[in-house]
């Protein structure tokens with residue numbers, strides 16, 4: 001009989017990407033896709049009821065408070081979703097001995113490193129969002145359920161709002177674009193992350209501990225480099241100016257270096273290069289962008 005996987009935040013970028021690949025697992029896994037309208041992760045009683053009623057063997061938490069700038073002034077809600085609700089989910093997972101996959105972020109680091117961050121590197125978030133996500137990691141670990149914390153970075157997809165769609169819009173509406181060139185990291189196609197998550201589920205779901213993984217696509221680039229490639233693939237000729245972070249103040253500070261050591265994830269998954277993933281998905285992103293599909 002197929003095992004049941006509960007996915008929260010299923011209407012977000014990662015949630016929709018998991019929906020995209022779910023048919024490839026029919027017979028093996030039955031997916032229960034939920035979002036805030038059907039299962040609010042802040043409602044602990046509802047979570048405990050669903051995992052028991054539906055005999056859930058794995059929870060993938062794709063929900064969260066993800067607006068990095070807004071979190072600076074919406075602190076309580078950021079912690080409610082990124083810490084308290086994560087504890088709820090971990091406790092629900094523990095109550096039925098389910099495997100809990102939680103998604104975290106490169107923003108748990110301060111970005112002062114000069115070498116890729118290994119999974120056990122010291123954390124030091126510099127924004128409310130990063131602090132709330134680190135609090136969520138710690139909350140999940142405190143519950144001592146089985147599972148995986150997967151830190152990812154610079155997520156984009158055809159869905160919702162993200163950096164790629166913003167650059168397309170700016171290229172269509174401005175005479176030129178200025179983009180920061182002194183923050184480096186690597187973009188992650190949400191579909192690649194979804195595939196990696198399912199590899200972790202397949203390979204690790206009977207393990208007893210809570211493990212940490214780092215996952216982005218492969219490479220090391222700046223937001224400026226990313227924009228150059230986005231507009232090249234989209235055939236948009238808008239001039240792009242590289243600028244320092246100091247010339248683009250935002251409410252939340254960003255780590256200037258966000259490169260992950262991917263060796264632990266590469267041992268179980270063939271991670272694509274960011275350029276290859278972007279080129280593959282660009283026609284679909286353009287279709288969503290041009291037709292205003294969320």
Ligand SMILES: NC(=O)c1ccc[n+]([C@@H]2O[C@H](COP(=O)([O-])OP(=O)(O)OC[C@H]3O[C@@H](n4cnc5c(N)ncnc54)[C@H](OP(=O)(O)O)[C@@H]3O)[C@@H](O)[C@H]2O)c1
Pocket residue numbers: 008009010011012013014015035036037039040041042061062063064065066081103104105106133151152153154155156160
């Ligand atoms: N985006 C990035 O660049 C990035 C980078 C690193 C890590 N991450 C992490 O990756 C994960 C997925 O990110 P994403 O970009 O796919 O997020 P997203 O597109 O913002 O999706 C999050 C989903 O969670 C839903 N949600 C909000 N409150 C909820 C609640 N109380 N109960 C259930 N669902 C709720 C949201 O609904 P509404 O839209 O209605 O609020 C949305 O559908 C998050 O944990 C994020 O922190 C993201």
